Amino acid sequence: MTIPLPPSGGGAVSAETAPGTPGAAGPGTSDEDRGVSLWRGAFRRLRRNPTAIVGAVIVLAFILVALLAPLLTGYEPGAAQDAGEITPSSVPGPSEDHWLGLDSFGSDLWTQLVYGARQSLIYGVVSTAIGLAVGTAMGALAGGFGAVGGRVGQWVDTAVMRVVDIWLSIPSLLLAVSIAAILTQSAYAVMIAIGAAQVPIFARLLRGSMLAQGRSDYVLAASALGLRKRRIVMSHVLPNSVGPTIVQATLNLATAIIEVAALSYLGLGTADPAVAEWGRMLVAAQDRFDESPQLAIYPGVAIAITALGFTLFGEALREALDPRTRR
Amino acid sequence: MLRFVLRRLGLLVPVLIGLSVLLFAWVRALPGDPARALLGERATPEAVERVRAAYGFDDPLWQQYFRYVGSLLRGDFGASVRDGRPVVDTFLEKFPATAELGIAALLIAVIVGVPLGYLAARNQGRALDTFVVSGSLLGVATPVFFLAILLKLVFSTWLGWLPSSLRQDVTIDATHITNFYVLDGILTREWDAAINAVAHLVLPSIALATIPLAIIVRITRASVAEVMNEDFVRTAESKGLSAGVVSRRHVLRNALLPVVTTIGLQAGLLFSGAVLTETVFGLQGIGQYLFESIGRRDYPVLQGYILFIAIIYSLINLLVDLAYGVIDPRVRVS
Numbered sequence: 001m002t003i004p005l006p007p008s009g010g011g012a013v014s015a016e017t018a019p020g021t022p023g024a025a026g027p028g029t030s031d032e033d034r035g036v037s038l039w040r041g042a043f044r045r046l047r048r049n050p051t052a053i054v055g056a057v058i059v060l061a062f063i064l065v066a067l068l069a070p071l072l073t074g075y076e077p078g079a080a081q082d083a084g085e086i087t088p089s090s091v092p093g094p095s096e097d098h099w100l101g102l103d104s105f106g107s108d109l110w111t112q113l114v115y116g117a118r119q120s121l122i123y124g125v126v127s128t129a130i131g132l133a134v135g136t137a138m139g140a141l142a143g144g145f146g147a148v149g150g151r152v153g154q155w156v157d158t159a160v161m162r163v164v165d166i167w168l169s170i171p172s173l174l175l176a177v178s179i180a181a182i183l184t185q186s187a188y189a190v191m192i193a194i195g196a197a198q199v200p201i202f203a204r205l206l207r208g209s210m211l212a213q214g215r216s217d218y219v220l221a222a223s224a225l226g227l228r229k230r231r232i233v234m235s236h237v238l239p240n241s242v243g244p245t246i247v248q249a250t251l252n253l254a255t256a257i258i259e260v261a262a263l264s265y266l267g268l269g270t271a272d273p274a275v276a277e278w279g280r281m282l283v284a285a286q287d288r289f290d291e292s293p294q295l296a297i298y299p300g301v302a303i304a305i306t307a308l309g310f311t312l313f314g315e316a317l318r319e320a321l322d323p324r325t326r327r
Numbered sequence: 328m329l330r331f332v333l334r335r336l337g338l339l340v341p342v343l344i345g346l347s348v349l350l351f352a353w354v355r356a357l358p359g360d361p362a363r364a365l366l367g368e369r370a371t372p373e374a375v376e377r378v379r380a381a382y383g384f385d386d387p388l389w390q391q392y393f394r395y396v397g398s399l400l401r402g403d404f405g406a407s408v409r410d411g412r413p414v415v416d417t418f419l420e421k422f423p424a425t426a427e428l429g430i431a432a433l434l435i436a437v438i439v440g441v442p443l444g445y446l447a448a449r450n451q452g453r454a455l456d457t458f459v460v461s462g463s464l465l466g467v468a469t470p471v472f473f474l475a476i477l478l479k480l481v482f483s484t485w486l487g488w489l490p491s492s493l494r495q496d497v498t499i500d501a502t503h504i505t506n507f508y509v510l511d512g513i514l515t516r517e518w519d520a521a522i523n524a525v526a527h528l529v530l531p532s533i534a535l536a537t538i539p540l541a542i543i544v545r546i547t548r549a550s551v552a553e554v555m556n557e558d559f560v561r562t563a564e565s566k567g568l569s570a571g572v573v574s575r576r577h578v579l580r581n582a583l584l585p586v587v588t589t590i591g592l593q594a595g596l597l598f599s600g601a602v603l604t605e606t607v608f609g610l611q612g613i614g615q616y617l618f619e620s621i622g623r624r625d626y627p628v629l630q631g632y633i634l635f636i637a638i639i640y641s642l643i644n645l646l647v648d649l650a651y652g653v654i655d656p657r658v659r660v661s
Contacts, residue, residue: 165338166345169637169644173599177621178633182356258470262603265472266618282473289476290484300473308468315464 038243038321045320052316058309065114066121075108077115077276103284103295107276113298115276120306123191123260124253130195131256132249135202138164142203143210143241144233147219161207164200172197176259180268187270194259198252205248209241243321250314254307261303278303331652339641346637350630351395355388404634405627409620414631417616422635423506424494424612428604429597431532436539437590444547444586445579451552459544466541471600475534475607482530492609495524531608535600539593546589550582557581584655591647594640 046052065072094101100109138160146157170178176193183189213219214237222232263269264279278299285295362378363370370378379385386394398404404414447459483491490496494508502515509528512521554560555578563573602614609615613632620628 162341162345166342166349169342169346169641170633171596171598171636171640173602174617174633174636177617178353178629182353254468258468261470262472262599265603266606266621268621282476286476289480293480296473296476300470300476303473304465304469307470308465311464311468 042317042320046316049316049320051312052320055309055312055314055316058305059313062117062306062309063121066117069114069118072114073108073111075111077107077111077274100298101294103281109295109298112276112281113278113302116278116281116299116302117306119275119277120257120260120303123187123194124256127191127194127256127260128198128249128252130192131198131252132202132245134195135199136206136245138199139203139206139245140210140238143207143214144238146207146211147214147233147237148229149214157207160203164203167200168204173259173262176263177266177268180263190260190263190269193263193268194256197259198256201252202245202248206241206245209244210237213237213240244318247314247318247321250310250317254310254314257310258303258307261299332649335645335648339645342641343638346634347396347399348392350634351392354626354630399634404631407620407628408625409623409628414628417628418613418632418635420506421611421613421616423508424610425598425601425605425614427494427507427509427528428531428535428601428610428612429594431528432535432597432600433539433590433593435532435536436543436593439536440540440543441547441583441586444544445551445582447544447548448551448555456548460548463541463544466537469537471534471538472603472607474537475531475604478530478534479607489530490527491530494527494610495520496527499523531604531610534607535597535604538600539590539597542593543586543589547582547586550585551578554578554582580654584651587647587650587654591644591650594643598636598640 046056100113103109103112142157142160142164145153145155145160147153167175175197176190179193179196180189183192210233214233219232219236222236223229260269261277261279261282264277265283267283269277269280281299282296285292285299289296362375402415406413407417443459447456450456479491482489499520502517502520503511504514505511508524509521512518512524560573560577563577564570568577598614601612602618604610605612605614606618613636617629617632619625620632
């Protein structure tokens, strides 16, 4: 699914431009002085989109909670509070000292949740960054050479994409599990594992949009003007192709946060009890699910809301960057 | 068409070769001695020596690789460290449970998703559309295992409507031919067994269907909306074709192309979700077995299962490509 983007002058596409003709974005020679730039136009559209606002608010709140965790709670994560009150059939509910009560290990549930946000943010961002870095490098290599064409270009493109095909033929969770198994249990293993599963997505996406850009009229114009191929790829094709990748990165943050929880749920996350992690909270809550469902519901809802925030924002960004779906 | 099929099959070869290299390298990259990794931690030194000699871990790597590929070609995928059972056997025994779950989930996702997406596109901007779109966004954001736990709590523990674990009640004495429990029940005309197996599938498949459902809804909606703006639809409408004919022959057929691709892409996602769903509902499929094997570092099982799953996944993608070729004649030519 590639979203063809117009050259940088594209933000100026007016409403009367027929849908489905993003190439008609004015003279392809680009540049900021004609009209609004693509990104500024996108930002304007984002501000007017309620979906984007809701998404941005959730994402901001999540980041703030993660950053300010120590200020939001007086307790340490993983520290047992009143372990004596915990019985096999019940955990203490909300009280003045503990807003949401205690979890099955006797830690303050609110503290665990707040510090869990921190873990999710770090894991999500780092693993997506790994996937993004490796994936875009591979995608740019394939797409760049593919857009240049010729025998060598074709060959490099095919070779890289075969690797991506193999990569994609392993379901992401399995890939993550295999990698986590090699790297022994650690936080880095989880990040690398989840990042690795994202690599082929970014590689395919960037290559696709670069090839699409390579076929557009402004590239033809640039090469007719005698520009060197490397320059066309680096300063025209590549910059105009990153939009979908950025959108995908936002959406992948949501998936990464869910997958971190999933790996923890499968027992592959960090084993350190002092680290609060939403996925592990869910596992621990399962044994007491019938009597104390809140232990599972809070972290579960926290994961869902955070993922929803990134998804909403990513979708809105996609819409804002795509001139065809503008309202 | 035949040439298209053959060429597409030919593309599988490099993928399989690449996979075998990866899996070969994977066991050798595991921390510690590969023989020990294959045998588990409590292996005796003699056993380790035996495996070292049998696998020839001291030979040059390329020799080891060709021996590995040779054993794969002979159908020897090793045996589980845990119970000594050949990897192929357990896979064949457990795969039907996962396939049943995956097929049920995909059916739900397609049967509910395509019409919902179509309706949303037809009613763009209205309440129905907003509802469907926000619902699908929420569906993507909810972790499968969390939804599975919730469904289990509400419909099984609280309401007691549906069973919460296993594939069939243990009290039911069912004959199993294919290990696809629903199919077995139908084949043997043991209707109570079939119905019971379906009841056991309801909650897990709903949990597993949510994400593919949400994605299919969104793709269908976007695709239908795009096609509805096409010139040929306007032409079809203005030449007086009935709304039904335009919807079916012009809008839907063209709009379904990306939907079919998406359905194929869900296979991998379904699998990842199946591991989690099976774990929550104790369905004893390959997902749950894999999960247990991860915990016990049962590498032969992991190695074999990853290979099988990747092959099945590639075959599904192949089928999708072929379906694509059937729906869209242009694909065959290019």
